[in-house]
Amino acid sequence: MAIHSKLDVDELNILLIDEDSARVAEIASALDKSRYKIQHLITSGVSLLKEVDAIQPDIIVIDVESPNRDILESLHTISSYNPKPIVMFSSQEDTEMINLSVESGVSAYVVGDTDPSRVKPILDAAVARFKQYQQLKNELDDTKNQLESREIIDRAKRLLMQKKSMNEDEAFHSMRKAAMDNGQKMEDVAKTVISFLNNSHSKSLL
Amino acid sequence: MISLEKSDINLGFIPLTDSAPLIIAKELGFFEQWGLKVSLRKQNSWATLRDKLHAGIIDAAQMLAPMPIASSLGLGTPVTEVITPMVLSLNGNAITFSEQLYLEILAQNKLSSITFPMAAYLLQSVVKNRLELGKDKLKFANVFPYSCHNYQLRDWLKSAGLSDNDVDLVIVPPVNMVGFLESGEIDGFCVGGPWNAKAVRSGIGITALTSYDIWQDSPEKVLGLLGAFYQKHPNTVLAICAALKQACAWLEDVPNRFEAARIMSHAEYLDANLDVIAPSLLGSCLTHRDMAPRSVPTYNQFSAFNKEAVNQPELVRGEWLIKQMQEAGQLINCEIPPRFISRVFRPDIYQQMQMLLANTNQNKLIRKAQ
Numbered sequence: 001m002a003i004h005s006k007l008d009v010d011e012l013n014i015l016l017i018d019e020d021s022a023r024v025a026e027i028a029s030a031l032d033k034s035r036y037k038i039q040h041l042i043t044s045g046v047s048l049l050k051e052v053d054a055i056q057p058d059i060i061v062i063d064v065e066s067p068n069r070d071i072l073e074s075l076h077t078i079s080s081y082n083p084k085p086i087v088m089f090s091s092q093e094d095t096e097m098i099n100l101s102v103e104s105g106v107s108a109y110v111v112g113d114t115d116p117s118r119v120k121p122i123l124d125a126a127v128a129r130f131k132q133y134q135q136l137k138n139e140l141d142d143t144k145n146q147l148e149s150r151e152i153i154d155r156a157k158r159l160l161m162q163k164k165s166m167n168e169d170e171a172f173h174s175m176r177k178a179a180m181d182n183g184q185k186m187e188d189v190a191k192t193v194i195s196f197l198n199n200s201h202s203k204s205l206l
Numbered sequence: 207m208i209s210l211e212k213s214d215i216n217l218g219f220i221p222l223t224d225s226a227p228l229i230i231a232k233e234l235g236f237f238e239q240w241g242l243k244v245s246l247r248k249q250n251s252w253a254t255l256r257d258k259l260h261a262g263i264i265d266a267a268q269m270l271a272p273m274p275i276a277s278s279l280g281l282g283t284p285v286t287e288v289i290t291p292m293v294l295s296l297n298g299n300a301i302t303f304s305e306q307l308y309l310e311i312l313a314q315n316k317l318s319s320i321t322f323p324m325a326a327y328l329l330q331s332v333v334k335n336r337l338e339l340g341k342d343k344l345k346f347a348n349v350f351p352y353s354c355h356n357y358q359l360r361d362w363l364k365s366a367g368l369s370d371n372d373v374d375l376v377i378v379p380p381v382n383m384v385g386f387l388e389s390g391e392i393d394g395f396c397v398g399g400p401w402n403a404k405a406v407r408s409g410i411g412i413t414a415l416t417s418y419d420i421w422q423d424s425p426e427k428v429l430g431l432l433g434a435f436y437q438k439h440p441n442t443v444l445a446i447c448a449a450l451k452q453a454c455a456w457l458e459d460v461p462n463r464f465e466a467a468r469i470m471s472h473a474e475y476l477d478a479n480l481d482v483i484a485p486s487l488l489g490s491c492l493t494h495r496d497m498a499p500r501s502v503p504t505y506n507q508f509s510a511f512n513k514e515a516v517n518q519p520e521l522v523r524g525e526w527l528i529k530q531m532q533e534a535g536q537l538i539n540c541e542i543p544p545r546f547i548s549r550v551f552r553p554d555i556y557q558q559m560q561m562l563l564a565n566t567n568q569n570k571l572i573r574k575a576q
Contacts, residue, residue, distance in 0.1 A: 049376065064254055064257075065250050065251075065254065066250065066251065067250045067251050067379030067380075067381050067382065068251070068379065069250075069251040069253040069254050070251045070252050070253050070349065070350050070377055070378075070379050071376075071377050071378065071379070072253070073251075073252070073253040073282055073350065073351060073377065074350075074351050074376070074377040
């Protein structure tokens, strides 16, 4: 997909949210002449979400202690939101531990310091892990969808067998024929069958 | 006395008026009486407080009531079993508008003043007028997606047939609320103390109603901790709850609450003036610079002599919160496992703690502390 190839080679836009201007300068200089381009520096603001939407950053970088984390948190609740890797920096030594908790799932990674020489490898790792996670998630979603559609088809088949006294083969073939005739997916035909046979007394389907 | 599996405890909190039970339990020595050495860890955001709890950097925390449910369902975070053995406070939030929006409400409704608590329908004409003129929608802030503030604001708007299609709902950290209201970035907010009182004292806002006017006596903050932590440290959890329960009982007396406000104003806690912390604790809702405060006796409620249920994490309360989350559209594609809420809300632990309190003749100690 377009996004993935972009993560591999092209320039990556970073949205850096940090109130510490010294650290901003450090990170900026550490990323000079790399594929990471710091697009915008925002300290705070209600417009943060709008800016995220407008800039479409490839990575978001934020101080783990920033109050603005809660603004970013609302990204998860926007259904149309396209997930982005979030890298969180922290100057407190114990936050390395947070890493353990978040790396397994959501797109957030905490790192213990902002030693300029470490910034680039950290971002590389975050991008790579995020990509991996997204792929895994997509695969899981696909598998889940396949399982679900098989279940729906099975349910429709059973209904046809019960209510239309077809045998299994007849039920399957009648649905396949309907799918081919109407240019529909089997799953969609099955859904129609289910809603029809569950809700209606009519006797004339298929 | 019970034997503790762990006595050094890190407790996370966000500096708000309703963090009183944690601060009082620490300052008045209730934790100490149970052999606990508690360090209160001030946090800047709910998301980071949650992540630190999940990672075990803090052992327990004051949380927004819906947060343990969100963690256990894996909303915005990997699925993590967080339980709540105790409700720490009821009510405590309020909705405040900018002075400018207040004037707009008066003008659009041809009024010379509004009555408190303000009814949401007064916003209808403002919303309509802005739409007709092609002006920006009203922008209201709350503190976290999984917060009662969010659901209360939605519920109140709904009472006038308004929804997030008609107004923009955004998340703003409490510390930035008053500044954003002043700069016009937002037109109003739903937040806990001391931020409503702060907006009124600064002369930039009007507190139209409190959360008590929307939902009577709903759980606001709860104690949250990992299910795994409880399994390893059951006695420690009972001791933490017992000390917090004592603090809540102490806070039942109104005169004590003024003392609590003084303690909380210190830099390591709320770092705010007494005149913005004390009012809500004393049952006074500041309304507007030029208007009298309004009496809301249970603005902040931590305990009640005749209502044992205040601190009890009853299952119905959890189920009710899940309903609010559903209505806010947060549970689409999210399956609630059977008997889910009884794994998160744990009245069984609360009841054990009460038996412990009854058996451990702590009453004398409470009186001494008073």
